[in-house]
Amino acid sequence: xxxxxxxxxxxxxxxxxxxxxxxxxxxxxxxxxxxxxxxxxxxxxxxxxxxxxxxxxxxxxxxxxxxxxxxxxxxxxxxxxxxxxxxxxxxxxxxxxxxxxxxxxxxxxxxxxxxxxxxxxxxxxxxxxxxxxxxxxxxxxxxxxxxxxxxxxxxxxxxxxxxxxxxxxxxxxxxxxxxxxxxxxxxxxxxxxxxxxxxxxxxxxxxxxxxxxxxxxxxxxxxxxxxxxxxxxxxxxxxxxxxxxxxxxxxxxxxxxxxxxxxxxxxxxxxxxxxxxxxxxxxxxxxxxxxxxxxxxxxxxxxxxxxxxxxxxxxxxxxxxxxxxxxxxxxxxxxxxxx
Numbered sequence: 001x002x003x004x005x006x007x008x009x010x011x012x013x014x015x016x017x018x019x020x021x022x023x024x025x026x027x028x029x030x031x032x033x034x035x036x037x038x039x040x041x042x043x044x045x046x047x048x049x050x051x052x053x054x055x056x057x058x059x060x061x062x063x064x065x066x067x068x069x070x071x072x073x074x075x076x077x078x079x080x081x082x083x084x085x086x087x088x089x090x091x092x093x094x095x096x097x098x099x100x101x102x103x104x105x106x107x108x109x110x111x112x113x114x115x116x117x118x119x120x121x122x123x124x125x126x127x128x129x130x131x132x133x134x135x136x137x138x139x140x141x142x143x144x145x146x147x148x149x150x151x152x153x154x155x156x157x158x159x160x161x162x163x164x165x166x167x168x169x170x171x172x173x174x175x176x177x178x179x180x181x182x183x184x185x186x187x188x189x190x191x192x193x194x195x196x197x198x199x200x201x202x203x204x205x206x207x208x209x210x211x212x213x214x215x216x217x218x219x220x221x222x223x224x225x226x227x228x229x230x231x232x233x234x235x236x237x238x239x240x241x242x243x244x245x246x247x248x249x250x251x252x253x254x255x256x257x258x259x260x261x262x263x264x265x266x267x268x269x270x271x272x273x274x275x276x277x278x279x280x281x282x283x284x285x286x287x288x289x290x291x292x293x294x295x296x297x298x299x300x301x302x303x304x305x306x307x308x309x310x311x312x313x314x315x316x317x318x319x320x321x322x323x324x325x326x327x328x329x330x331x332x333x334x335x336x337x338x339x
Contacts, residue, residue, distance in 0.1 A: 029236035039236030052186030053212035076101035079131035083109025085144035112145030118159035147285030149177035
């Protein structure tokens with residue numbers, strides 16, 4: 001009998017839990033276009049409270065949440081600062097240019113943090129007829145660096161250099177950062193005017209993300225959601241799973257982090273030159289360079305382990321609710337025997 005596949009391609013492959021399926025079946029729904037879906041409203045209120053904001057909007061995807069924030073915080077022609085490897089730069093298919101008509105100035109985020117001096121230098125350009133910088137987009141946890149989670153204290157220099165800019169936090173995996181740092185999501189999101197988090201990754205929901213911020217801004221966000229095609233009707237069926245996720249699935253992310261540690265150790269031992277970067281993060285991502293990523297992924301697949309790449313020569317392995325201890329140990333063994 002074949003062993004089950006250990007799917008480490010992404011935490012988006014998670015399946016809704018039995019409790020989520022039951023909640024979805026029993027959800028009380030209404031037309032959210034008229035603000036009449038009580039389950040959606042409850043989810044939005046719960047999330048806004050958890051991240052310390054006045055209001056929130058339920059949207060189909062994290063990309064849409066980021067794009068709504070971009071439209072709310074900027075005007076066409078603005079210059080937006082973001083890390084070169086953030087999701088909004090690399091993995092949204094140029095949506096910011098198409099949806100908000102802004103330019104993004106990419107900052108070095110190799111290790112998951114930004115250099116305040118870079119922010120200062122770009123902002124000084126305004127005195128020399130360079131584009132006006134209006135916003136800074138952050139990401140926590142920072143996926144491309146291996147899931148690095150940052151505290152507000154660690155961002156002190158960045159926030160000082162960004163004083164006066166509007167700030168958005170791409171918190172697709174914000175609750176992973178909460179668990180890793182031991183700090184509440186509201187504290188991690190406090191410096192940001194708007195914050196997004198995904199329900200459909202480690203929290204196991206089938207669909208959905210949330211964007212939170214000031215109430216007036218979220219009302220504008222609802223207009224942009226409709227313009228982007230993201231208004232949903234009886235969406236309480238989906239929101240019901242989100243309520244279960246926020247109640248039951250956040251604390252258990254620590255299990256994913258622990259299992260990712262097994263993979264980090266295996267990768268660091270197999271490729272010692274990668275050890276400093278592989279061992280640094282403490283969430284559910286394992287990201288490292290490999291000279292023949294395709295061959296490595298093929299080797300893992302032969303052992304029933306699926307991985308993926310972030311870029312040419314960059315491998316990513318992601319733990320989640322669908323990977324138990326046995327699966328993590330099989331994956332670690334496959335890494336240890338890799339070419």
